[in-house]
Amino acid sequence: MSCYSDNTTATEKYHQDVKRKQLIFAGLVIITLLLGIYAISKGSYQLSISHVIQGILGNAEGNSHLVVWNIRMPRIIAAVISGWGLALSGLIIQSLLRNPLGSSSTLGISQGAAFGAVVGIIIFELGGAGASVLAESSLSNKLINFGRFASIPMFAFIGAMGATWIILILAKLKRLSPEAIILAGVALSSLFNSATVLIQYFASETQIASALFWTFGDVARSSWSEIGIMALIIALSTVWVTFHRWNLNALLSGEEAAKGLGVSVDSLRIQGMMIAAVVSAVITAFHGVIAFVGLLAPHIAKRIVGSDHRLVIPFSSAVGAALLLLADTTGRLIIGSGNLPVGILTSFMGAPMFLYLLMKGIRR
Amino acid sequence: MLSVNNIQFSYNSHHVVNDIGFKLDKGLVLGVLGVNGAGKSTLLKCLNKVLVPHKGSVMLNNEEVLTMKGSEIAKHIAYMPQKYFEESLTVFDAVLLGRKPHIKWAASDKDFQIVERILKKMNLDSFALRAVNSLSGGEMQKVVIARALAQEPQVLLLDEPTSNLDLKNQFEVMSMVRKIVKEQNLSAIVSIHDLNLAFRFADFFLMMKHHKVYKFIHKDEVTSEMIKEVYGIDALIADVSGHKVVVPIG
Numbered sequence: 001m002s003c004y005s006d007n008t009t010a011t012e013k014y015h016q017d018v019k020r021k022q023l024i025f026a027g028l029v030i031i032t033l034l035l036g037i038y039a040i041s042k043g044s045y046q047l048s049i050s051h052v053i054q055g056i057l058g059n060a061e062g063n064s065h066l067v068v069w070n071i072r073m074p075r076i077i078a079a080v081i082s083g084w085g086l087a088l089s090g091l092i093i094q095s096l097l098r099n100p101l102g103s104s105s106t107l108g109i110s111q112g113a114a115f116g117a118v119v120g121i122i123i124f125e126l127g128g129a130g131a132s133v134l135a136e137s138s139l140s141n142k143l144i145n146f147g148r149f150a151s152i153p154m155f156a157f158i159g160a161m162g163a164t165w166i167i168l169i170l171a172k173l174k175r176l177s178p179e180a181i182i183l184a185g186v187a188l189s190s191l192f193n194s195a196t197v198l199i200q201y202f203a204s205e206t207q208i209a210s211a212l213f214w215t216f217g218d219v220a221r222s223s224w225s226e227i228g229i230m231a232l233i234i235a236l237s238t239v240w241v242t243f244h245r246w247n248l249n250a251l252l253s254g255e256e257a258a259k260g261l262g263v264s265v266d267s268l269r270i271q272g273m274m275i276a277a278v279v280s281a282v283i284t285a286f287h288g289v290i291a292f293v294g295l296l297a298p299h300i301a302k303r304i305v306g307s308d309h310r311l312v313i314p315f316s317s318a319v320g321a322a323l324l325l326l327a328d329t330t331g332r333l334i335i336g337s338g339n340l341p342v343g344i345l346t347s348f349m350g351a352p353m354f355l356y357l358l359m360k361g362i363r364r
Numbered sequence: 365m366l367s368v369n370n371i372q373f374s375y376n377s378h379h380v381v382n383d384i385g386f387k388l389d390k391g392l393v394l395g396v397l398g399v400n401g402a403g404k405s406t407l408l409k410c411l412n413k414v415l416v417p418h419k420g421s422v423m424l425n426n427e428e429v430l431t432m433k434g435s436e437i438a439k440h441i442a443y444m445p446q447k448y449f450e451e452s453l454t455v456f457d458a459v460l461l462g463r464k465p466h467i468k469w470a471a472s473d474k475d476f477q478i479v480e481r482i483l484k485k486m487n488l489d490s491f492a493l494r495a496v497n498s499l500s501g502g503e504m505q506k507v508v509i510a511r512a513l514a515q516e517p518q519v520l521l522l523d524e525p526t527s528n529l530d531l532k533n534q535f536e537v538m539s540m541v542r543k544i545v546k547e548q549n550l551s552a553i554v555s556i557h558d559l560n561l562a563f564r565f566a567d568f569f570l571m572m573k574h575h576k577v578y579k580f581i582h583k584d585e586v587t588s589e590m591i592k593e594v595y596g597i598d599a600l601i602a603d604v605s606g607h608k609v610v611v612p613i614g
Contacts, residue, residue: 262437
C-alpha cells in the first residue's frame with residue numbers, strides 16, 4: 001500500500017489494483033503465446049521462429065506448413081483450449097459447491113468418461129482391439145453392430161454425462177449439501193473405477209492395453225473439427241460464467257447471503273454444474289483423463305488475484321491453458337520420445353503442486 | 365412503512381413461524397427476542413424470501429414484497445445472515461457486491477461513489493484492499509453492514525449481528541446500526557439474544573414464544589413478567605445511568 005499517496009481515494013487505489021492485475025493477466029497471455037510459438041518450433045523437425053511465424057500466417061510451404069498446421073498446431077491449440085476448459089470447469093464446481101476440492105475428477109465425471117470409453121473399447125470393440133470375450137453371444141453381436149456407428153469419445157461423453165446426471169438427481173431429490181455432493185462424487189468415482197476394472201477383467205490383453213492407453217490423457221489425439229467443437233462449447237461456457245460472475249461472488253459469503261442479494265442459488269447451481277460437466281465431459285471424451293489441471297489452475301489464479309470472479313475467471317482460464325501447454329511441451333520435448341501423454345505429467349506435476357498450495361493455505 | 369401479516373413457515377409440517385404480524389415505521393429499530401429455536405432467524409428469512417413463507421404477506425410502502433423477484437427485493441431489503449463465510453474478497457469488492465442488485469453488467473461510477481462514501485463513513489477506507497478474511501470479527505461485521513448499506517435498502521434485516529463479538533465491538537456495531545437507521549430513516553429488524561443491548565439500541569420489541577408473537581411492544585413497556593414468560597427466568601429491570609438493564613435473579 002506504500003506506493004499510494006495519502007490523498008488517494010479508496011476507489012482510485014482499487015482501480016490501480018485492478019489495473020495491476022490486468023497487466024499480470026496480459027503478461028500471462030503473452031507467456032502462453034511465446035510458449036506456444038516455442039512449442040511449434042521445437043521437436044524432431046526443428047523450425048526457426050521466422051518459419052513458425054510464416055507457417056502460422058500460411059506463407060510456409062512443404063514440410064514446414066505440414067509440421068505447423070497438421071502436427072504441432074492442433075496439439076498446441078488442443079492443449080490451450082483443454083487447459084482453459086478444465087480450469088473453467090474446476091472453477092465453476094469449486095465456486096458453486098464452495099469446496100476447494102471441487103473438480104470433474106472429485107465428482108466422478110472423469111471416471112464416468114473413462115468407464116464409458118472402456119465400455120466402448122472392450123464391449124463394443126472400438127479402437128481396433130481384438131475380439132471380446134463376449135463376442136460369441138448374440139447380445140454382444142447386436143451391441144457390436146450398434147458400436148459400428150459409435151466412437152470412443154461418444155461413449156466417454158455418455159459416461160461423463162451419466163455420472164453428472166446421477167450427481168445432479170441425487171442433489172435435487174435428496175437436497176444434498178455441497179459437502180455431501182463432493183462425498184457422493186467420491187463414492188461414484190469409486191463405483192466407476194470398480195466397474196471399469198470389472199470390464200477389464202473379462203477383456204483380452206490387447207483390449208486392456210487399448211483401454212489403458214485411452215485413460216492416459218493425451219492432447220495429440222484430436223482433429224481440427226474436434227478442437228472446433230471443444231472451442232465452441234468452452235467459449236459458450238465462458239460467456240455463461242462471465243454473465244454470472246457477480247452471482248458467484250455473492251455465493252462466496254454463503255447461500256443465505258447470496259439469496260439475500262437476489263441470487264437464485266438453486267437454479268445457478270444446477271445450470272453451472274451442468275455446464276462444468278459438459279465442458280469436462282467433452283474434453284475428457286476427446287483427450288482422455290487429464291488430472292489436476294481443473295483442480296489446480298483455479299487455486300493458482302486465486303493466489304494471484306484473490307477470489308473476485310470478475311478477475312479469477314480469465315486468470316483461471318489462462319493459468320489452465322499455460323499449465324497444460326507447459327506440461328505437454330515438457331513431456332514432448334524433454335521427457336518422452338515425443339509422445340508422452342500429458343495426463344501422466346499433469347498427475348506428476350499436479351499432486352506436489354497441490355500439496356504445496358495446501359501447505360500455503362487454500363483460498364476459497 | 366413495513367407491514368408484515370400472518371407469516372407462516374413450516375419444516376415438515378412443524379410450524380417454525382406461526383401467524384406472525386406487525387407494523388414497523390421508518391426510522392425505528394425492532395429487536396426480535398426469544399429463546400433459541402423460537403423462530404427469530406426463520407422469521408427474518410421469510411421477510412425477504414430467503415425462505416419462502418407458506419402463508420402471509422410482507423408489504424413495503426403498500427407494495428407486496430413476496431411477489432417480487434429476489435433481485436428486486438434486494439433493492440429494498442438488505443439481509444445480514446447469522447452465519448456467513450469469511451470470504452477472501454477485498455473489503456472494496458465485498459462492499460461493491462452490495463451494489464449487485466442495481467448492477468446490470470458492470471459497476472458504474474455511481475456504484476463506486478456509493479461504495480467510497482460508505483467505506484469512509486464506516487472508517488473502512490484505510491483497508492479497502494485488504495482481504496475480508498484477514499480482518500478482526502468486529503471489522504468483518506462492519507464490512508457486512510457496509511455491504512447491506514450499499515444496497516441502499518429501506519429495510520435492514522440483521523440476524524444476531526453481535527454474536528461472536530466482544531463487548532466493545534457489540535456496542536460499536538449496534539451504535540452504528542442505530543445511527544444509520546435514524547440518519548437515513550430506514551427500518552431495522554434485529555434478532556438479538558442480549559437483552560441489555562436490545563434495551564439500549566432497539567425502539568420496539570417483537571417477543572416470540574412457541575413460534576408466535578407473544579408481545580409486540582415499545583421497550584419502555586416491557587416488564588419482568590414478560591421476560592419470565594418468554595425466557596422462563598426471573599429478572600429485574602433496573603435503571604442504570606438512564607439506561608434500562610436486565611439482571612437475572614433466578
